[in-house]
Amino acid sequence: MTTQRTGIRIPTARVNIAAAATPTLVHTIPAGRTAVIRKILFSELAGIAGDIQIGHGAAATYVQDIPNIDAPANLTGILEADEIPAREFLPSPAGTTTQDIYVRTTMSTNLDIQLEVEEFGA
Amino acid sequence: MSDELFYARPGPITPVAGIGQNILVWRLKHYELFRVQFREGLPPSEPLMRDFGAIAAGATSAGNSLQAELEMPDFQLGQFRVYPLEDLRVTIWLPRSVGRYQVKNTVAQVTAFTPIYDPCLHTTEFFIFEDTWPYLDVMNPRALGYTLTRVVFYGFKYVLERIGTFEEITQVSLPYAAVVSEGY
Numbered sequence: 530m531t532t533q534r535t536g537i538r539i540p541t542a543r544v545n546i547a548a549a550a551t552p553t554l555v556h557t558i559p560a561g562r563t564a565v566i567r568k569i570l571f572s573e574l575a576g577i578a579g580d581i582q583i584g585h586g587a588a589a590t591y592v593q594d595i596p597n598i599d600a601p602a603n604l605t606g607i608l609e610a611d612e613i614p615a616r617e618f619l620p621s622p623a624g625t626t627t628q629d630i631y632v633r634t635t636m637s638t639n640l641d642i643q644l645e646v647e648e649f650g651a
Numbered sequence: 652m653s654d655e656l657f658y659a660r661p662g663p664i665t666p667v668a669g670i671g672q673n674i675l676v677w678r679l680k681h682y683e684l685f686r687v688q689f690r691e692g693l694p695p696s697e698p699l700m701r702d703f704g705a706i707a708a709g710a711t712s713a714g715n716s717l718q719a720e721l722e723m724p725d726f727q728l729g730q731f732r733v734y735p736l737e738d739l740r741v742t743i744w745l746p747r748s749v750g751r752y753q754v755k756n757t758v759a760q761v762t763a764f765t766p767i768y769d770p771c772l773h774t775t776e777f778f779i780f781e782d783t784w785p786y787l788d789v790m791n792p793r794a795l796g797y798t799l800t801r802v803v804f805y806g807f808k809y810v811l812e813r814i815g816t817f818e819e820i821t822q823v824s825l826p827y828a829a830v831v832s833e834g835y
Contacts (some may be wrong), residue, residue, distance in 0.1 A: 561702060563799060
């Protein structure tokens with residue numbers, strides 16, 4: 530058996546982020562697994578430019594894990610794996626946040642986002 | 652003894668013996684000869700994966716019993732290879748006071764780099780006979796604490812029928828595949 534570290538590709542649902550600075554759950558990682566984002570698809574529907582912020586943790590526990598991603602107004606975008614800063618999502622050292630991936634925006638905007646993640650586990 | 656019956660062969664893990672063939676198990680300074688009655692694969696999966704939980708930077712979680720995952724039923728032998736899913740250094744003790752992969756002055760470890768040099772993990776292969784399960788020391792070599800520290804096992808199991816016990820290998824006249832279960 531080859532042991533290259535490859536996982537399984539999972540697409541998330543298309544999630545709408547309607548309000549600024551409100552982390553929205555995009556992907557739940559099953560217990561015992563870690564995940565890396567391989568693709569980001571987004572579309573800005575309200576004519577308001579903003580930044581996409583991807584991290585983990587809901588509400589007040591949210592922590593941004595990947596630098597801001599520019600979302601120009603009225604445009605769609607796609608980022609492939611090589612364009613996405615490397616970050617493996619796993620349980621927080623503080624033990625108070627989840628493994629799940631949350632996304633929020635910097636400005637009030639109607640943003641749709643969908644991810645493709647690669648999950649590692651057994 | 653056929654060269655094809657050696658264990659830890661380079662390449663994907665393969666059974667050391669078929670049904671009706673013999674396995675000679677080294678256990679605590681004597682040899683036990685068995686005939687294989689049944690053989691089955693043990694796929695790498697969550698039940699054979701152990702999460703050792705949070706390990707601080709540079710710290711070691713020592714003396715972890717793998718009874719729940721790897722204990723074999725009576726008259727059964729498990730053939731396993733192992734790899735960590737995180738950047739860990741794993742030391743295997745089987746039995747508890749004897750290191751696997753030992754040389755005179757140290758004990759080799761299974762790490763996240765092991766599959767790079769040994770893609771098929773054949774150098775990690777070890778055997779568990781009945782209730783002699785291993786104990787693991789798991790070390791986090793990074794400057795950052797981990798909360799998820801996983802090690803996965805996979806391989807084959809054999810249901811055995813005892814033929815005899817021998818003090819010297821020269822006493823065994825039947826063909827066999829020789830494996831080490833504990834000690835050495």
